[in-house]
Amino acid sequence: MEILIKAGQLILSLSILIVLHEFGHYLPARWFKTRVEKFYLFFDYKFSLFKKKIGDTEWGIGWIPLGGYVKISGMIDESMEKEQMALPPQPYEFRSKPAWQRLIIMIGGVVVNLIVGVIIYIGVLLVWGDDYVAPEDIANGYSFHEIYKEVGFVDGDDIVAINGEKIHDVGDINKTILLRGAEVVTITRAGEQLDIQLPEDIDMIAFKSSAMNGITPRFSSLIDSVIIDRPAKQAGLENGDRVIAVDGQEIAYWNEFTDAVQSRPNETLEIIVDRAGETVRAQVETDSLGTIGVSTAGLSESIVSHTDYTFMTAIPGGLKLGMNSLSDYVSQLKFLFTKKGAQSIGGFGAFGSLFSPTWDWHVFWMMTAFISIMLAFMNFLPIPALDGGHIMFLMYEIISGRKPNEKFMEYAQMAGIILLLGLLIYANGNDIVKAFF
Template identity: 55%
Template sequence: MSPILVKGIQLFLSLSILIILHELGHFIPAKIFKTRVEKFFLFFDVKFALFKKKIGETVYGIGWLPLGGYVKISGMIDESMDKEQMAQPPQPWEFRSKPAWQRLIIMIGGVTVNLILGFLIYAMVLFVWGKEEISQNAFPNGFAVAEQLKQYGFKDGDKILKVDGEQPENILDVSRRLVVRGASTVEVKHADGKKEVLSIPDSLGTYLYTQGALYPLTPRVEPVIDSVIPESPAALAGLKLNDKIISVNGEAITFRDEMVQKIKKNEGNPLSLVIARNKVTDTITLTAREDNTIGVSFKSPIKDIKINTKEYSFAEAIPAGIEHGYWTLRDYVSSMKFLFTKKGATEVGGFGTIAKLFPDTWDWQGFWLSTAFISIILAFMNILPIPALDGGHVMFLLYEMITGRKPSEKFLEYAQMVGFFLLIALLLYANGNDLYKAIFK
């Protein structure tokens, strides 16, 4: 089956689960407080529904537009904009007739479900599959360091001993902690054996992000070719799979990062590469492309490293899952600052970007990890104080509870309309970005 189709199916299933449970978060407290729920829909039923059935006072159904879902609660100004109902005198079973604290619980129910669900899924993944850990010893040659990071004392070949005084459980997470989480100190062991504690400025994460250095620390690899892009300079020059590059312009190299640096310094001039092939050396001349690449990828040590799996009992998995969910949420919120950069604005993605979170082949562990992540994202995005989102309703309810004054229904209608159009604009922009990247990048 096509990887695109597999990703699409996983995305559809994941969002369906999350939407239904989110709406149940509104539906259940509404019923507890004896508030009438007129509709409960998965996806939007603009003009018509694929399926619907009335049970009791509620119509349950599936819409044709897969952009979310909703529950229509009587007496509530929502995306349905039912002005006719709101023009009638308030009824005891309506949302607007209930005390503010009950309305608040109804509104935060969906976000609460998404947040708890994300934590629980992480806990179950840890219980069933455990947690992969990669120690520093997995990479005996240390890390190649991005140029943007070297000004802070990092050097090629560094081994990471501690981050903020703690030994990382997964050494590959260090780049993310530098870019997103904002580590303040990193203890390294340089290639010469000297240990040093490096201080990290608060602005480093944004700087690395805007410079495109999302992975400033990558495992050092030998320059052994894993694949060659057809019609690339490397292919035209005769480079092949398993060739090992041992010198560039007469200077010996041991690692891929050394080769990359020498190509960049060459400024587009012809390169003389000495390669080892089947225990025989040969010299090849080529010219790198404008982006200083020659059209090859190199064998990664990650394929061959030893990965330890930490197992959890059910009792251990619950707090560990909550902790993992907490850091996932915190990292995501921290990364929001990148949206206010020029690069960040171009990285906003829609459904295509979300689909990329899922594995190319069906893998339940990958599916549930992606679903947990999306659930936590939905919780955060929905609680933002934007009209038409749950957070917008919560904002007006808190205002009412603090001041004792309820915003007028006309004001709430206008706010809902403004919020709705903002969300539509954001949706079009995000998915437009996905479409542009798919066609032109």
């Protein structure tokens, strides 16, 4: 059922964004009196689920849920229909319009996706406001991955500021360090304030060490969830147990517990817990990864602050969320150019996993806003078959005063389609590999 709920949210989100994106092309095309032959949600190879002709345009829904399109007369696109292009240009065709009009038509989809993303963020702030954990509400300081300890951090340090700017939300600390060019982290330790200089390549170090969330608030050692059919459950541990020792080592915080367990894969450990004031001992066997199947409540233990927004405050707040989403997304693309990054590329399964396993409208609209921003950037890439490829060739035409050869455009379009299909197969193949292995 969870898979169906996530799939439903993904399909609805993409459907909304695809239709709005294509309207970004359709409206300026009609404004410049360019004929639009088709407007489709999803692809209609061989047949359509629904179609209706209104004026010159056939409106429909295809059966292949991999996107959507508008077919504009006189344009070399993914349909690769050469017959029309072999005929003399007509006044209503795309190729007959001035280059600046064609540029506006092609850039419309990207602009719409950016605007839609920001508008959704504004709406989310208006309806739900903003929940965050303020640094002053973290009572036990932070725990640090080994890569951070190597540059001077110590478990229990309090983070005060990054690059001299005070932290607003504890949940943004790792993102700020890894994606927003952090250089100096200001901490307090035993009442003393210190500045710790980060290595220039801390982002790549963290990524390759699987430490993208290498800085976390120190939580108590309270077990929030015990997974069925895992060693902890089989040994008798229960939700609400508080770990006090592992093989004789006293435990006060969750990171101390996970460090003690993960350093001992395939071993049997004596874990002592406090259960409603009673001391309980359990013999638990770790797996090959040093895990036993328990989790902590995490940030839900912390005090959550809330900010409500008016329409006037939601506008700059939504703009900031949109710009941060775009900046963070572009910044994290650097990780794709590594072996580990290439293996982490995901397809529809990875997208679906971003949504809530229950239908949560807050999460749905936040993810839809993010995907809209992401699609705007991806479509702007100068790859033939994407809007960015058409924009690139149009900019060449405007600057040089010469149109690219139509035969060249056909080959470029075909190369772009092959590249995108290859990426689609690779990304979804990664999802399948991860699901089974």
